[in-house]
Amino acid sequence: MFLVLAFLVTESWPALSELGAARFFGDPSWHPAEGKYKFTPMLAATGYCTLGALLLAVPGGIAAALFSRYYAPAFLAGLFRRLIELMAGIPSVVYGLWGLTALVPLIGRLAPPGASLLAGMVILALMILPTIALTADAAFAAVPQAYLHGAAALGLSRWGMISGVVVPAARPGIAGGILLAAARAMGETMAVLMVCGNVAQYPRSVFDPVRTLTANIALEMAYALDSHRAALFVSGLALMVLVLVMVGAAELGAHGREHA
């Protein structure tokens, strides 16, 4: 772990010291060949993709967990959970392949070119939905039976029980799952690389192609030299710091729950 961090820092140090951190935000654009290293558009793209994916996947994932725990008949619930587990195990490059061959043409018909922020959001949402569903499901399962019996004894309807008792009780677990999913979405490379179109710009609409930080590293690492290479390590460092913060937050939440 420290080795990883140490190497990221040493490799990105030349860029940070020579160029100064300000240039990553202040330069007019990302044109490494001309010595311009502005990566905020890509930071924004990463942020938008993650946010959009969460917006889509959080309600879906929680609904999926509710379905398998409280609504579905037993055999259907088992099957459904199997399917979700299966989807959680599918590699990101396969999601990317599917996104590129099925989703991108579909969006392209709506608003060309198809490879866009929207495609990235949808694919990421599909990828993190199983994570959210499985963690939410586990959180629901951990709600004490006595609460449910109490709610039933009070004559609450099923939705009354869920919205008034189950969800509040399971909230910390659900929040932890969402944070983990967000970290995964942010760090995801292959799927977004394949469907987002990879143009380093601020998107003006969800149909514009974008390039995320991770995709940028994957695309340019192959030929990057000197300060360009160091700049890529800086973006890796930035990603790692972001993820550290999120995992740290999830960890703190979990600890708070243990001590409470």
Added chain:
Amino acid sequence: MPEVFMRLRTPSARRVGNRLAALVVWTAAALVTGLFLWLLQDLALGGITRLSSTFLTAPPLDAGRGGGIGPIIVSTALILIVAGAASVPLGLGTAVLLAEFTRRESGFAGFVRLSLDILAGVPSIVFGLFGNAFFSIYLGLGFSILSGGLTLACMVLPILIRTAEEGLRSAPDDYRLAAAALGLSRSAALIYLLLPSAMPALIAGWMLGTGRAAAETAALIFTSGYVDRMPGSLFDSGRALSVHIYDLTMNVAGGDANARSSALVLVLLLLLINGSAMSLAKRWRNARILAA
């Protein structure tokens, strides 16, 4: 807030709300199922057409548009073996240290555990950067199966250590007491009692790690490289299955059909690995319940 809301509503309104919620949940579940089935069906139908024993053994032709994936499977297997060979001893050692030789609450163990959690959350592309800087360039391994496998080893360590630690902790304390009463040394108790009893968990953890490693692409592009020939040694560059899929879809026009077949092979492989890991873990859990 919700309590106030509920008190204000009439019983019939509440009943409608209840129905509505049920409807929404069912629709969402149906939507999710539909999407995933669509994806799976696309994958299966698209992949099955080219799948054959020759596809699995033949070398790729014409940049992967034709031919098979023989050398790529060999490279993938070699990378996974290197990753396993590097991460299993290290992971097992750390797990033994955490479970047997430190107290759960001690500062050191907590620190190791926290850094493992963080390591588990690090994006794979960052591992790729690290592997490229450390293994490929600093250690001079270049683009090779060895550096790819070692990078993956770093990536799967957290999973491995976590499951191995849980497995060791779940060995009953009676074993340790009985071993001490018999005058066994701690290492003897570890080798003859605790490790065997934790074996299913260890294997399950190793398989989960292998599954994650096999699914990985981003970490491999800059460490094990792109070359799709049959690897001659561990120091050769070798293309993993997932990298092959990526390359076929993104960089090779007309490679889609083979990409789908490769994706199907990869998914089936992962299903096999994850499925056996799950069933092992489950059997192990049942055995523990029966024993208790």
